[in-house]
Amino acid sequence: MFEIIGERINGLFYDIRDAIANKDPKPVRDWAVKQAEAGAFWLDINTGPVAKKSEQAEIMAWLVKTAQEAVDLPCCIDTTNWEAMEEGLKVHKGKALINSTTAEQAKMDALFPMAANYGAAIVGLAMNEKGVPKSAEDRTALAMELVANADAYGISPVDLYIDPLVLPVNVAQEHGPECLEALRQVKLLSNPAPKTTVGLSNISQKAPNRPLINRTFLAMAMVCGLDSAVMDACDEELVDVAATASIILNQSIYCDSYLKIFRQK
């Protein structure tokens, strides 16, 4: 079943940034509820770019708690600050999703044990210190590093969400087919296969027609084996695309109410 990771609780958005500054739980709760009703499976939680590093841990814990008070959904804890990651995991109810590690050894050696320790799933980005590879093969090779290292820490591939990394189509057009091919190859790496995810809206950065590009890419990526995406859960037509693609791919059994059922968890 396709998993929508709702992107809206992020300090990048002004209402969430203000909520953090004023310790006002309402916008966080409202977005948790709105995204849950729209069909989100996970709530991405990100303190945003302006939160001071020293305060990020406390803010993350507050955001996770506030969101989970409003809805019964697990969170995707989205930060590069390991201390904030751990504080978020400590207060999280249920199975969290760590977002993210790369294939850099030092990061894997810090974050995989954290995932194992808290029983969390984890996103693994198919990149390392050299950056994002251009070819599908190089992305897949890094995905294999992630699968092997996760396994060594006792994390099953079904709890590892490989992100082959999406780049904006208007500046890095040649990455499109490589990213899609990498999705196909990642699903063949192990049995059970790793899960896959992407930051969907990256594909349309700074382009006109963003919703159209997002929708088209989502359908194409699902054909290639995309299992989840950090995306706008409240873009109704985008969610309709996910629901329809999952029906056409025979991932769920058709019924006339499938658009509605897809949104129910």
Place this chain on the structure above:
Amino acid sequence: MAVTIAKERWTSKVAEEAYGPQGLKVGGETTLPFLHFEGEIPNRAVTALEVFDTEPKDYPDILKEPFADVINDPVAWAKKVVEYGADMVALRLMSAHPDWNNASAQDVAKTAKAVADAIDVPLIVIGCGVEEKDGEILPVVAEALEGKKALIGCVTANNYKSITAAANGYGHYVIASSPLDINLCKQLNILINEMGLPLDRIAFDPLVGALGYGIEYAYSIMERARMGALTGDKTLATPIVAFIGQEAWKAKEAKDADVPEWGPQADRAILWEATTATTFAIAGANIFIMRHPESVKRFNAFVDEAMKSNAY
């Protein structure tokens, strides 16, 4: 070298339901039928024997014989099927059929209540099969059976509203019935659920075919529904009802007495019903509505064996 056993990782389970004041548990499995090594199968398949509220018109002699002394008395017939070892009694309200006696809702409700009061196993109440009439009589039956936690059907896309509302109000379960179509089956469960009846108060009848009469088609639909349920489709994750007797006894191999080259009717008729039931047990059905006590016995002998754990 050690052999690695391939095990499927299912993520979901079939709803567990508890029928009757006795709380007879059905469903709850977390894997496909009898794969004890892969998941939990907490409850065994249950059988119900059919009781007609008026003398059945199409029963061959061999099927009338075990009930000869009670065939005009639904209460006595119901007690008899409990003696024969049925886990539930399935009362079929054929007298309400416009072409039979066209009995009123009040009349059939009275019979249903009398039968429910006379037995110590859960009751299944099945209408006359005319959707419109069932939509009228079953709500009245539901009211009369308040507290009996009965399984009431069949609810179809054309009459689900009145029956679902009554079943919900009086604490019963419904059998949702759709014609060999998994998409319609799922949709009907959703429509019933949207009326406020929880999914774990629904059991569904995807319509089965007897051995030799489309059994493979019905089998694959049932199997598909089960795999859907185990991978997270909650709208299909409810117990499955299989009308085995109704289908098996339509087959000429079961009902024709004078075909010597097919062997004695007593053997083949029972085999036809028991084999049809066994097949659907393997496909994933939970509740087996049957007609002949000997078929139930043979079917249970199979289930006894199949429920022995093969976990390792």
